[in-house]
Amino acid sequence: MADVILDHVKKTFGKFTAVADADFHIRSGEFFTLLGPSGCGKTTTLRMIAGFSFPSSGEIRFDDWNVTTLSPDKRDIGMVFQNYALFPHLTIGENVAFGLKTRKVPKDEQKRRVAAALEKVHLGGYENRKVQEISGGQQQRVALARALVIEPTILLLDEPLSNLDAKLRDDTRSEIKRLQREMGITTIYVTHDQAEAMAVSDRILIMKNGVTQQLGTPYEVYYRPENRFVAEFIGKHTVLPAVIERAEGELCTVRLQEGSRLTGFKKHAASGVTYKEGETLLVALRPECIEPAAGREDNLLRGQVIHAEFTGMSANYLLDVAGTVLKATFVNHMPDPKSIGQSYGVHVPRERVYFLKGEA
Amino acid sequence: MNNRSASRRLPISSRPWFIYVVLLPVFFVLLGYVVYPLISIFKDGFFVDGHFSLDLYRRFFNTTSMTNLEATWNSFYISVLSVITCGIVGVGMAFLLESFEFPGRRMLKAFAVIPMALPSLIGAFSFDFLYGESGIIPRGLKVLFGLPQVPFYLDGIAGVLMMHTFTMYTYFYLPVSAALRNADTSLEEAANGLGCNKWQVFWRVRLPMLTPSIVAASMLVFMISMASYTAPLIYGVDRTLTMQIVISRTNGDLAMASCQSTILALISISFLVLMRIYESRRSYASVSKGTPVHRKEVKNKAARVVAIVASFAAVLFLMLPILTIILISFSVNGKWTTQVLPTQYTIQYYIDLFSNPKILAPIRNSLIMSSAATIGNVIFGVIAAYFISRRRFRGRGVVDKLIMLPWSLPGTVVGISLIAAFNVPTVFSFGQVFVGTFFILPIAYFVRHLPLVYRSTYASFAQTDGSCEEAARGLGAGWLYTFGKIVLPMVAGGIASGAILGFVQGIGEFVASILLYTPSSMPISVAINNQMYSFRFGTACAYGTLQIVLVAVLLLISEKIKGDSTASAI
Incomplete structure (x- = not known):
């Protein structure tokens, strides 16, 4: 267990900046996730923490220990790779024992710990099987056992679930979370799947094009996105430009481009939003914050129905609101198949309106 | 925290120059x-007695004594003909063995790659023992039918071509049969469904899919034929580039050998370059995994009998060179002269x-x-x-x-x-x-x-x-x-x-x-x-x-x- 500190870490490949300025502090025992679309620099950051590549500038520390340019074998990490990277010429037992062997753990203790680690991932007695004989999900758990058996200071997981099918992914996800909680190990997790990140993480760092977008708890990044990218990527917000009409007390009323007005609370906003009448800002609306108008006239939006589908738990609508596609999700609602192409009114409760800084 | 201090602390193995030292x-x-x-060799071709000179190249391209130019031309057209004969035999074998199911198919398939295991020199000699002027087959036929002369024998360029075809058809056979095996029949069915008849499917779908392997094999066979030395040696075709190089060397004219080698090397390297360019351009990786090819079963009784006889004959033909070498290895030196087969045997x-x-x-x-x-x-x-x-x-x-x-x-x-x-x-x-x-x-x-x-x-x-x-x-x-x-x-x-x-x-x-x-x-x-x-x-x-x-x-x-x-x- 250790804190992991990235101090203004930058990584460039020639002229390309992979990580611009990663600067954060991961607390001991924390489940920390690097989240972002592919090419955002999350894997590069993880590989620098593991020691597979070194920062172009900046420092990486485990507690007070500067590991910036230390080779990976000296860092005491456990890592699970996207494709598991199990050694094909070794048995499962030998795979799990590999890290103990390099640490010169006595033979009988090796045996005991390998058995215990395999037991922990529900693969007890699989020691003598070959890697090729077991399923992808089992291989994944062997990789996890191999990383955990050495009781590393830090556990690194690089998209560990992306090669599993949907059902197995959910099971393995909670399994990883359970093991991490039991062992209290500092864990850094890389993924591009926001639902996965939300479900397991204590805190999430969202990246785009090598630049940190927001760092916060799942609750924070979901309910209080700092910018348009986070709002769209995490909560699937629809973002609409608007002009401030009135900003008095704790309320603010804005006019959208197609003319309708929305009123919300000033405190429901990203940091840095200022309320000056006549200035522009962005309104962000999550699909589940929107309700059918049902006769209400305030905070009303109108749009043409482009698409309506029923999934059982919910009904999903896509509305064309003055050229922007608004996503709306209603629970306990049955869509009318004849509504497509028709005008449809939706209501947004005041406490659900969220403001972002206007774009320059 | 700046760039320089970080790179100064990098482990030696991560420094940019480390790889060059290793x-x-x-x-x-x-x-x-x-x-x-x-x-x-390039340099030696331009220096005579320590002075720069174009003499050697002048001699090479001399139009009055045509030896070198003729040798180059021979090497070239033997190679082109080898590509054609190897292509016909190799592609034909591939289609035969991958598209049809007949008795003897598996056996023939197993023996089809035998020529690859035959070392070139011993292969060439066995061909001479079998099909040369005093070879077993021509003499055997002469004795069998009481002919005054042997009915045929392999010699000269025909012999070289035969030898090349026997040893090199596998360069076509292997990739083409692999391509046929991995071909996606659903593509052919799709073409069929779009209104193509059998021939159109063959010409427009099947053949284009094989083009990359056929072109690559052609260049390979051309290169190997250009380089071939044993076959021309055994069949006495002196006027090829390889033979001329060795003759120059044997005559002590290393400079001329260098000059000839340079020209042969240039031809070979340009083919390597061409091949690489072609390989980098081709992109027929099938999109789908493909459904396996159904081999058409030969059902006609007479055809089946013909197929099995022909398969045995082909296997025998493929094995004959090796069998001949083994047979002669037991024959007493100097005792086999005009007989069809050796008469005295020993394990000495x-x-x-x-x-x-x-x-x-x-x-x-x-x-x-x-x-x-x-x-x-x-x-x-x-x-x-x-x-x-x-x-x-x-x-x-x-x-x-x-x-x-x-x-x-x-x-x-x-x-x-x-x-x-x-x-x-x-x-x-x-x-x-x-x-x-x-x-x-x-x-x-x-x-x-x-x-x-x-x-x-x-x-x-x-x-x-x-x-x-x-x-x-x-x-x-x-x-x-x-x-x-x-x-x-x-x-x-x-x-x-x-x-x-x-x-x-x-x-x-x-x-x-x-x-x-x-x-x-x-x-x-x-x-x-x-x-x-x-x-x-x-x-x-x-x-x-x-x-x-x-x-x-x-x-x-x-x-x-x-x-x-x-x-x-x-």
Whole structure:
């Protein structure tokens, strides 16, 4: 267990900046996730923490220990790779024992710990099987056992679930979370799947094009996105430009481009939003914050129905609101198949309106 | 926290120059044994008595004495014809064996690749024993039908073509049958559904899908035919470039041999370049996984009988050269003259192989020299393949291309270039003259078979997962431990099969050997050649049988290793 500190870490490949300025502090025992679309620099950051590549500038520390340019074998990490990277010429037992062997753990203790680690991932007695004989999900758990058996200071997981099918992914996800909680190990997790990140993480760092977008708890990044990218990527917000009409007390009323007005609370906003009448800002609306108008006239939006589908738990609508596609999700609602192409009114409760800084 | 302080603390192995230091031996070997010899023949072609001169090239392109131009033209058109005949036989065999189901198919398929196991020199001699003017078949027919003359025999360019077709059709057969096996029949069905008839499907869908393999095979066969020396030697076709090179060398005109070698090397290298360009452009990777081809069953009774007879005949034809060598290896030297088959038999020559020191020496030489070259190839190949496949560095492509260069060079060119390079002391020979010593042949084998071992090793590096190495490092293993326990074992199969191929080639090597051997380093192939010319057919063929057995056993082992390693790859 250790804190992991990235101090203004930058990584460039020639002229390309992979990580611009990663600067954060991961607390001991924390489940920390690097989240972002592919090419955002999350894997590069993880590989620098593991020691597979070194920062172009900046420092990486485990507690007070500067590991910036230390080779990976000296860092005491456990890592699970996207494709598991199990050694094909070794048995499962030998795979799990590999890290103990390099640490010169006595033979009988090796045996005991390998058995215990395999037991922990529900693969007890699989020691003598070959890697090729077991399923992808089992291989994944062997990789996890191999990383955990050495009781590393830090556990690194690089998209560990992306090669599993949907059902197995959910099971393995909670399994990883359970093991991490039991062992209290500092864990850094890389993924591009926001639902996965939300479900397991204590805190999430969202990246785009090598630049940190927001760092916060799942609750924070979901309910209080700092910018348009986070709002769209995490909560699937629809973002609409608007002009401030009135900003008095704790309320603010804005006019959208197609003319309708929305009123919300000033405190429901990203940091840095200022309320000056006549200035522009962005309104962000999550699909589940929107309700059918049902006769209400305030905070009303109108749009043409482009698409309506029923999934059982919910009904999903896509509305064309003055050229922007608004996503709306209603629970306990049955869509009318004849509504497509028709005008449809939706209501947004005041406490659900969220403001972002206007774009320059 | 600034850029400089971070890079100053980088471990040595991560500094940008580190890789070049590690690869220094690789550069040294490439420069010394591939680049420098080529430069030597190039240079020698332009200097007469120490002065720059175009005399040699003037002689080469002389239009009054046409020898060289005629040789070039012959080499060229023999190669073109070889491509055509190999193409017809190879593609035909592939279609026959992959599209139809008939009795004897499996047997024929198993024997179709036999010619690959036949060392070139012994193969050429067996063809002469079988189909030459005093060959078994023509004489047999003459006796059988009481003819005054033999009804036919193979000689000259026809003989060369026959020999080329027999040994090289597999370059078409193997890729085309693989392409046919992996072809997606659903594409043909789709074309059918879109209104194409059978012929249109064949011309517009099936054939275009085979084009890449056919074009690649054509260039390969052309290159190998240009480089062919044994077939023209046995059939007495003096006017080919390879023959002229050896004749110049035998006459002591090394400068002319260098000039001729330069021209042959240029032709070969341009074909290598063309081939690479073509390969980089082709992109017919099938989108879908494909449904397996249904072979059409031959149901007609008469056709089935014909098929089985023809299959047996074809298998017999494929096996005849080997059977002939084995038969003659038991015949008494000098007693087989005008009879159809040898009349007196003995096992003396096999006893000689293992007991007569004079007979044993070439076998020992071949084994030692081939092993030495193979060990060198493996060390060099593993280092080069590891860094080229796993690291990104400037000059990577150049190193890769230089290693592959000898693959396109004819054995005669390699031989002459090594003579030109090492008949004087050089840095690369540590101040020694290599020509006329034992070392020159292992070096020649090393250079010739380097691409083979390198390619095979490189391919297994490319197929194995690089993150395994990182996983091992992450688990606390140092670089050396990781390399020994994880990286090497994962590519062991590829290294072994490449090494075996290289070794096999070394055992059968003749072309460079005949140019470079000394009495003390005479290899098996040269011994076979010398015994043949002394009419000791039995002894020669006993050598040949040993060669064939060695090659066959090693190739089987290699296939077994390959099979195992593909089975264990996830």
